[in-house]
Amino acid sequence: MGLDAATQRDFDLRWARYIPQIRSSLEILYPGRVDEVESRLAEIVTTAMSERPEELKDLDQERILRPDWLQQPEMIGYVAYADRFAGDLAGVGEHIDYLTGLGVKYLHIMPFLQPRDGANDGGYAVADYRKVRSDLGTMDDLERLTKSLRENGISLVMDLVLNHVAKEHEWAEAARRGEPRYRDYFIMFPDREMPDQYERSLPEIFPDFAPGNFTWNDEAGQWVWTTFNEYQWDLNWANPDVLYEFVELICWLANKGVDVFRLDAIAFIWKRMGTNCQNQPEVHDLTQVLRGCLRIAAPAVAFKAEAIVAPEDLMPYLGVGHHYGLVSDMAYHNELMVQLWNSLATGGAEMAQVALAEMPLKPTSATWATYVRCHDDIGWAISDHDAEMVGVTGFEHRKYLSDFYSGAFPGSFARGLVFQENPVTGDRRISGSCASLAGLEKAVEEGDEEAVELAVARIALMYAVISGYGGVPLLYMGDELGMFNDMHYVDDPSHAEDNRWAHRPFMDWDLAKAVETDTASPAGRVNAAIRHILAVRTATTQIHAATPSVPIESPEHRLLILERNHPLGKMVQVYNFTGETVSLRHDVLAKRVGFDAHELLGGYDWDLRLPRIDFAPYQAAWFVGAEI
Ligand code: GLC
Numbered sequence: 001m002g003l004d005a006a007t008q009r010d011f012d013l014r015w016a017r018y019i020p021q022i023r024s025s026l027e028i029l030y031p032g033r034v035d036e037v038e039s040r041l042a043e044i045v046t047t048a049m050s051e052r053p054e055e056l057k058d059l060d061q062e063r064i065l066r067p068d069w070l071q072q073p074e075m076i077g078y079v080a081y082a083d084r085f086a087g088d089l090a091g092v093g094e095h096i097d098y099l100t101g102l103g104v105k106y107l108h109i110m111p112f113l114q115p116r117d118g119a120n121d122g123g124y125a126v127a128d129y130r131k132v133r134s135d136l137g138t139m140d141d142l143e144r145l146t147k148s149l150r151e152n153g154i155s156l157v158m159d160l161v162l163n164h165v166a167k168e169h170e171w172a173e174a175a176r177r178g179e180p181r182y183r184d185y186f187i188m189f190p191d192r193e194m195p196d197q198y199e200r201s202l203p204e205i206f207p208d209f210a211p212g213n214f215t216w217n218d219e220a221g222q223w224v225w226t227t228f229n230e231y232q233w234d235l236n237w238a239n240p241d242v243l244y245e246f247v248e249l250i251c252w253l254a255n256k257g258v259d260v261f262r263l264d265a266i267a268f269i270w271k272r273m274g275t276n277c278q279n280q281p282e283v284h285d286l287t288q289v290l291r292g293c294l295r296i297a298a299p300a301v302a303f304k305a306e307a308i309v310a311p312e313d314l315m316p317y318l319g320v321g322h323h324y325g326l327v328s329d330m331a332y333h334n335e336l337m338v339q340l341w342n343s344l345a346t347g348g349a350e351m352a353q354v355a356l357a358e359m360p361l362k363p364t365s366a367t368w369a370t371y372v373r374c375h376d377d378i379g380w381a382i383s384d385h386d387a388e389m390v391g392v393t394g395f396e397h398r399k400y401l402s403d404f405y406s407g408a409f410p411g412s413f414a415r416g417l418v419f420q421e422n423p424v425t426g427d428r429r430i431s432g433s434c435a436s437l438a439g440l441e442k443a444v445e446e447g448d449e450e451a452v453e454l455a456v457a458r459i460a461l462m463y464a465v466i467s468g469y470g471g472v473p474l475l476y477m478g479d480e481l482g483m484f485n486d487m488h489y490v491d492d493p494s495h496a497e498d499n500r501w502a503h504r505p506f507m508d509w510d511l512a513k514a515v516e517t518d519t520a521s522p523a524g525r526v527n528a529a530i531r532h533i534l535a536v537r538t539a540t541t542q543i544h545a546a547t548p549s550v551p552i553e554s555p556e557h558r559l560l561i562l563e564r565n566h567p568l569g570k571m572v573q574v575y576n577f578t579g580e581t582v583s584l585r586h587d588v589l590a591k592r593v594g595f596d597a598h599e600l601l602g603g604y605d606w607d608l609r610l611p612r613i614d615f616a617p618y619q620a621a622w623f624v625g626a627e628i
Helices: 003-031 034-051 054-065 083-084 090-093 098-103 141-150 172-177 193-199 239-254 283-297 311-318 334-346 350-358 383-388 394-406 440-445 447-470 485-491 499-503 509-517 522-538 586-593
Strands: 077-080 106-109 113-115 126-132 153-162 162-167 216-217 222-226 232-234 260-264 300-305 330-332 367-371 417-419 430-431 472-476 549-551 557-567 569-576 583-586 596-598 606-607 612-615 620-625
Touching: 003 034, 003 283, 034 239, 034 283, 054 141, 077 083, 083 090, 090 098, 090 106, 090 141, 106 260, 106 606, 113 216, 126 141, 126 239, 141 153, 153 239, 162 172, 172 430, 193 216, 193 222, 239 283, 260 499, 283 300, 283 311, 311 330, 311 334, 334 350, 334 367, 334 394, 334 447, 350 383, 350 549, 350 557, 367 447, 383 394, 394 430, 417 499, 430 499, 440 447, 440 522, 447 472, 447 522, 447 569, 447 620, 472 522, 485 499, 509 522, 557 583, 569 586, 583 586, 586 612, 586 620
Parallel strands: 077 106, 077 472, 106 153, 126 162, 153 260, 260 300, 300 330, 330 367, 367 472
Antiparallel strands: 113 126, 162 232, 216 222, 417 430, 549 557, 557 569, 569 620, 583 612, 596 606, 596 620
């Protein structure tokens, strides 16, 4: 395919820039086949560039000029299911005003490609990557939506499921028919010998409803690798044909106006005997190749890694060692999320302080997706080491958190549900909406005004942390209205056994309207608090994600204190994780921001000469020096 002169020039410049990093990863992934793979990738990328709409080429230029676009304080994220938020993709387009009203600049629409019929893991079992789920619209609707979002300064984020396809996907069907080309797209074994060997070191993701990692398929006469559900067939990324398919697909979707790909379950895409088959080094080489190709074809587009893994395994997704700056632009900050809930339950920030301080720094060019809740369950990713550092045992502490958030623990304010209890490991993950877990549901039901006040403050506190931390704070649909668990999921047979649906409610537009005027109701108070926090964040330059938030050791363990050493001046954030007033020695703050400070969330000047500074129950405070 011929390129016009200007596009050819872009291709040449970008190819020269990215091919060394692409090749170095290809050497590791497909030794002996590098030239062949390179020339196939060149063809795919050239075609994609010839098809890229002019408007998106302009966006490419803009983002080449502003490589830190995802790190800006004005980046505010919103996460929603198209149908549950607004009926369909066109409906989402009709609610753009609502999003801009919240300050949203980044919209993650949950899986919207055509999944298999029936149970489909919330859309993560894709049957056709080139079709929009029929009840949500068409590819034309997607293009129309990305265009209107773009006109309103909002980027569209979509899920890209790389680890598996639905067993109804045409590749899987061809594999079942025995076509050798497609057999090699999957990982299959004629008998249990290899699966049994792999199982020795593999964990189970859904022990309740999908035990084991392999499924027998009669038609293929094979054991198929199925990490998640039996209907999600893992792809064989050791086969370069799978790589070609995805490079083509990513470029094609990018050309529809997608801004960010959320690389779903990326940790799992490379398998190695004797390991848990997660976080293998080749995962980062595959990302490096995919990203290199995308940077050539569509430099406006970014990657977000969905790797819910231990902190030491997480940082490579943002690029360490020879992958520095060459893999994903963003990653979920699971550690922060878990520590927030942990701190609320224990009324202390000691473990959060230790765990966050021990995390290696992320590359300065990368950014976090910070979040309080998402569509998934919460797994208590608290290491034995972190627990021991504060004098508790990991096992007992994780058990305590499950008890606390399922509401079983005496005095707990939470109303969560146990997800995937694993009798072997003792794991009990937790489902539940932010408001239900933070105590609002219980407080409202019991008509306890004081408890309502505290629950609202807890929600605001957590949203303040994720908004101040640096990264893109993700507002999970419904949290801004303090929406409770929605137990209707049990009425739908394809959802009934998966209680993650309890925290995937339908948007309550009446409530959204009501809170505009009724700011005294619990929902109104949550809404006002979150809106305020987001507005302050947007205007605070020091929150740019290139600067890390560093926890400081303080004499007061009930407070989490984060320092942001920004060139414009220091910012110190103080978060009180208890329902009591806690006071702090003034010098902890004064030596960082000076005696005359301004507190941004409250909007007051503070005199830090006073010997002790008081923080109200669950207060969040963002201090900067008064002169800035
Ligand atoms: C991701 C999704 C989760 C899904 C899994 C398998 O972790 O967030 O909802 O079950 O991938 O695709």
